[in-house]
Amino acid sequence: MAAFQSVCQVGDLRVGESRMLNVGGQMVGLFNVDGEFLAVSNECPHAGASLAHGTFEGETVSCRIHHWRFCLRTGRYLDEDKPEFNARSFATRVVNGEVQVSLEPAAR
Numbered sequence: 001m002a003a004f005q006s007v008c009q010v011g012d013l014r015v016g017e018s019r020m021l022n023v024g025g026q027m028v029g030l031f032n033v034d035g036e037f038l039a040v041s042n043e044c045p046h047a048g049a050s051l052a053h054g055t056f057e058g059e060t061v062s063c064r065i066h067h068w069r070f071c072l073r074t075g076r077y078l079d080e081d082k083p084e085f086n087a088r089s090f091a092t093r094v095v096n097g098e099v100q101v102s103l104e105p106a107a108r
C-alpha cells in the first residue's frame with residue numbers, strides 16, 4: 001500500500017496552477033489539470049530545472065529552460081523516444097479536501 005502524504009488543500013491550487021513541494025525529501029511538481037491533481041518529479045531530467053515552474057497545457061508540461069516536454073500523467077519525455085529522460089510520476093488522491101501524494105509510481 002502506497003504511503004500518501006497530505007501536501008495541501010484542494011483549494012490551495014487552482015486549475016492551471018502548479019507548485020513545487022518537498023515530499024519526504026523528494027522534490028515534486030504538483031499540477032492542477034482541469035481539477036485533477038497530477039504529480040511528477042520536479043527536477044527536469046535534462047538539466048535539473050524546476051518542472052513546476054515550467055508552462056503546462058493539458059497534461060503536457062514544457063520545461064522553461066530548453067522546452068523539453070513531459071507528460072504529467074506518466075512522466076514520459078515526449079519529444080523523443082528516449083525513456084532514460086522520462087520524469088518520475090507519482091500517485092495522487094484527494095481525501096477530505098486534502099491533496100495527497102505518494103512517492104510510489106502512479107498507476108496510470
Ligand code: FES
Nearest residue numbers: 044046047063066
Ligand atoms: S533543463 Fe529542462 S529542458 Fe533543459
